[in-house]
Amino acid sequence: MAMAMALVVPFLCVSALFGLSFAGDPFAFFDWDVSYITAAPLGVKQQVIAINKQFPGPVMNVTTNWNVVVNVLNSLDEPLLITWDGIQQRKNCWQDGVLGTNCPIPPGWNWTYQFQVKDQIGSYFYFPSLSLQRAAGGYGGITVNNREVIPVPFGKPDGDFTLFIGDWFNKNHTALRKILDDGKDLGMPDGVLMNGKGPYRYNTSLVPDGIDYETINVEPGKTYRFRVHNVGIFTSLNFRVQNHNMLLVETEGTYTMQQNFTNLDIHVGQSYSFLVTMDQNASSDYYIVASARFVNESRWTRVTGVAILHYSNSKGKASGPLPDPPNDFYDKTFSMNQAKSVRTNVTSGAARPNPQGSFKYGSINVTQVYVLKNVPPVIISGKRRTTLNGNSYSPPDTPLRLADLYDKKGVYTLDFPTRPTNAPPRIGASVINGTYRGFMEIIFQNNDSIVQTYHMDGYAFFVVGMDYGEWTENSRGTYNKWDGVSRCTTQVFPGAWTAILVSLDNVGIWNLRVENLDTWYLGQEVYVRVADPEGYNKTEMLVPDNVLYCGLLKDKQKAQTPHGSESSSTPALRRGELFKLMFLLVSFAFVL
Known part of the structure; x- marks a missing residue:
């Protein structure tokens, strides 16, 4: 795989220039043009989404605690968002790249993501989150390497x-x-x-x-x-x-x-x-x-x-x-x-030198419990939809986090049921109200006939149990409370359940979704709102200066000159080019 071309800049060279609030760690800059290309991976020519004409897109190769700046130019004919699967965006859901937190990047516009891979290592990927676009490509890898001072529990590969x-x-x-x-x-x-x-x-x-x-x-x-x-x-x-x-x-x-x-x-x-x-x-x-x-x-x-x-x-x-x-035709448990x-290596460090197992999740008191049941698609108001606890999510025109920031009422409701109900299924924007610094138990009950995988943005969670049949309170007796694997995506087998535990220490509004694109598109997702009771700006990062506005806030959005037009203006100049220009100027100053 071709690696992404990144410009890595020491923090001190740019912090004063741009007023960035991240810790004193290196920056990696990426410039991406997301566009269509024609390809025939299975022998049939079709329209594919590429990044810088590459399909799949480039691999982002960074190191723990680096700051990442990705300037995305939307050359598609429809709105675009990029989400970073598994990158936890500590207290920074503004960069999450899903409709609950971000307005889409309009065709012809660019938008710059800026986040830190704080205390993370490992293998992740990014992809376009809207309108089934991942089915056409637009995905690529994220490799987060250990810092040199942190030992890795295996020899360096060749x-x-x-x-x-x-x-x-x-x-x-x-x-x-x-x-x-x-x-x-x-x-x-x-x-x-x-x-x-x-x-x-x-x-x-x-x-x-x-x-x-x-x-x-x-x-x-x-x-x-x-x-x-x-x-x-x-x-x-x-x-x-x-x-x-x-x-x-x-x-x-x-x-x-x-x-x-x-x-x-x-x-x-x-x-x-x-x-x-x-x-x-x-x-x-x-x-x-x-x-x-x-x-x-x-x-x-x-x-x-x-x-x-x-x-x-x-x-x-x-x-x-x-x-x-x-060959498990007669053995469905294989x-x-x-x-x-698949369990955690509790004797090894990860992003930090302390062993991963030092976080004794099995002894923490659970403060909230949600049992989320999915069933085969249902018809709601004449439309074929998928649900969780009878709720089929439909994204409002105004992102949830922006609605909170500007106190726009009626965009969503905080009435998502903690258990499956017998009420008629409904379409709307019902949200889970999480408790900051609480410890949540979530049970995914899959009553469909296909494997579902669930992902939670902003967090890694502990997979503590799974089994066939209906989950009951007695199922907790089978939980792994010592070395259950910590990850961000887990499978739920048909006719079975999977239980996870998650520490709600990350302020923001975070997407909890099925990764199966068809059922996600039809409504099988929910958002978890984790608000700091002390108020905005206490622990959460500030709304970025380049935030896009839409829905009830569309009048706040300043026009951007679409790329490719004959005229241009300074606000429309690509931020990635500005970063590179500033870096060259600083480098030139050092030479002098």
Whole structure:
């Protein structure tokens, strides 16, 4: 994967110039032009969302506590927001990139995100959060490295690969949107992409000739880190590397107990890091496979991604059948047991030198409990919608956080039910009222027939339990209260539940959503409002100077000259260019 071109600047060079309020850590600057390109990953030409003409987008390679400045130019023909999956945005939901906190960037405009990867390490990704756009691309990786003074619980790998896997349709995202708007199901995807490319032609009847595929080049005897992200639409994928063990070491910012897998189910929105040692004899290349799970295997055979692992001394191309997926037809607990085995390495440090297990979450008193039940899509006011506890979220025109700041009443309600109710389902903007510095228990009850994955912005949470059937108060007796994995995205199996614990120490309004794009688009999300009782500006970062206004506040928005027009003005000058210009001036001054 090509790395993002970033300008890294010491804090003191720019703090006085821009009045930035972040800690004294380096800055990394990125300039992104988000636009359409024409590509044919599965052999059919279609419109794809690219960043700086790259699909997938560049990998942001930064280090713990760095300040990140991303200038986004929206060259699409529709509004755009970029969200940073897993980056916790400490007390800074203004940069979250979802409709509850940000007005969309209009076509032709640019907007600059500015945040700090405070006390974080690990593997994450970014993507466009609006209107099913992720189904057309626009995603890329975020790698947050440890500071040199912090020990890592494994030897330094000989290389680092980022691999995006995900289901893919040959229809563009606007066509997929129309299908959902018409009350229909998206159906079966056309394939699975790996790093934006189609499958290697392992089967001439399933894979047409001429499709570009991904090749990972390696040296025999060396060990590499693979950061694997499922950026797809709704399909759980089983990931495996033919004849190689995958040593799991990290997931979404937490170092895990190290264990070898021959395959692992990676659900939509999840990220994992493996160490893979090149210990085979290289008689030929090897398959890297991501195949659909929890589906009709015979119908979904072509929904398989295949890349190639190529040793420098390989004696030939990969051939023959793919390595087998898990055979759990008679054992529905296989994948769940895999998930339960992913636990925190409590003896290792992460972003800080203290062991991860020093936070004894199992002994903290729970202050709020929410049981969130989803069911198959329902019809509300003639529309096909998805729900949580009977509520189908519809984003208001005014972002929730802006409504709070300017005391705009009636934008949302704080009446989200703590448990499933028998009331008729409804469409609206009902929000969970979280207690700042409280400790919340959330149980996801999946009464649908497909795997759901849930993500919470602004937080990592502890996955403490999961099982089949209906959750009850007695289910707490099965919780892992010592080394449950801390992450930001968790799977919930059909007909099952998953329980998480989260410490509400991050002021703001935060999105809690299903990562499955179709059900998210139809309303399966909610926001958690965590307000500081001492008032605005006490612990939360100030609203940024470049905030966009819309909805009830649209009259406050100053016009911006769209890029590409013949005239321009200073306010429309791209902030990334300003940063770079200032840096050059400062550098020149040092030389003098």
